[in-house]
Structures are given as C-alpha cells and as structure tokens.
Amino acid sequence: MSTYRSEFEALHKLRTRARDAHLARVADALRADTALSEQLTALDVQAQESRQMQLRARGKTIDPRIIMDLERYELVLKTQAASIHQQQQAVREELQKRRQQLAEAEQQVRVIEKLDDRRRERFEQEQARIEQRTMDEIATQQFLRRQSEDTRAAHS
Incomplete structure (x- = not known):
C-alpha cells in the first residue's frame, strides 16, 4: 500500500511562512500602538501635574514668569x-491593513489545507478500492483453487 505524499507541501510551507510574517507584522503594529498609548498616558500625567503646579503657583505668588513657563510647558505637552x-x-490604519493581509494569508493557508485534505481523502479511497480488489482477487483464487482441488479429489 502506498503512502500519501502531498503535492502541496512546499506551497503550504510557503503560505504558512507568509501568514506567520503577516502575524509578526500585526504584532509589531500592536506593540507600536501600545507604546503610543503609554506615551499619551505619560503626557496626560505630566499635563495634570503642570495644571496642579499652575494652581499652586497662582495661589502663592503672582510671578508671571513661572505661570507663563507652566502654560508654555502645558502647550508643549498638548502639541506632543x-x-x-x-x-x-x-x-491604527496600518494595523487594520496588516490585519486584512493576515486574514487573506490565513485564508490562503486554509485553501491549501482543504485541497490537500480532499486529495488525501481521494488517495485513501483509491487505496481502499485497490486493497478491496486485491482481497477479492485473493478470495477468488482461493475459491477456484479449492474448487479445483475438490474436483480432482472427486475424480480420483
């Protein structure tokens, strides 16, 4: 009995590597988005601290330089x-594109896997038919041999 050899093995490996590369690109974009979110959070904290310093400065002294410096700093934070x-x-736009590319790459891998599964199934069915024909042939030969032996024994 033959063993199944996939005709799609090389293509499947190629598509799987492409999918994995797209997955890595999505992960990179997610890390970049997370890093930017962390930077925004840090800027928000700095802006809050600046506002508190402004309130304290206005309550204690009327030094316009300090207040102006704090306002400029807050403006820099807003710009950042x-x-x-x-x-x-x-x-996020790039992330969306990368996710779409990943979905397409995943679909290509699934198509190859389905094609290979169908071919494997046909191969196994054909092997089962060949095996059944072989078994039928053996059974027929044994039956004919016994019948021939019975006929010879009956004539002797």
Whole structure:
C-alpha cells in the first residue's frame, strides 16, 4: 500500500511562512500602538501635574514668569499629545491593513489545507478500492483453487 505524499507541501510551507510574517507584522503594529498609548498616558500625567503646579503657583505668588513657563510647558505637552494622536491614527490604519493581509494569508493557508485534505481523502479511497480488489482477487483464487482441488479429489 502506498503512502500519501502531498503535492502541496512546499506551497503550504510557503503560505504558512507568509501568514506567520503577516502575524509578526500585526504584532509589531500592536506593540507600536501600545507604546503610543503609554506615551499619551505619560503626557496626560505630566499635563495634570503642570495644571496642579499652575494652581499652586497662582495661589502663592503672582510671578508671571513661572505661570507663563507652566502654560508654555502645558502647550508643549498638548502639541506632543496631538502629534502622538496623529501617529497613533496612522499606526491604527496600518494595523487594520496588516490585519486584512493576515486574514487573506490565513485564508490562503486554509485553501491549501482543504485541497490537500480532499486529495488525501481521494488517495485513501483509491487505496481502499485497490486493497478491496486485491482481497477479492485473493478470495477468488482461493475459491477456484479449492474448487479445483475438490474436483480432482472427486475424480480420483
């Protein structure tokens, strides 16, 4: 009995590697999005601290330089946050593209697997038919041999 050799093995490996590469790219984009979210959180904390410092400065002294410096710092933080929001939007758009590419690559792998499964199933069915024919032939030969032996024994 023959063993099944997939004609799709090389193609399956190729498609699987491509899918895994897309998966790694999605993971990279997710890490970038997480890093940007962490940066935004840190900027929010700094902005809150700056606002608290402004309130304290206004309550204690009327030094306009300190208040102006704090307001400028808060403006810098807002500018940085806006920049990070833009980066995050770009990363999320790229993430969506990468997820779509991953889905397509996964579908290609599944198509190859289904084709291979169907071929394997046909191969196994054909092997079962061949085995059944062989068994039938052996049974027929044994029957004819016994019948021939019985006929010779009856004539002797």
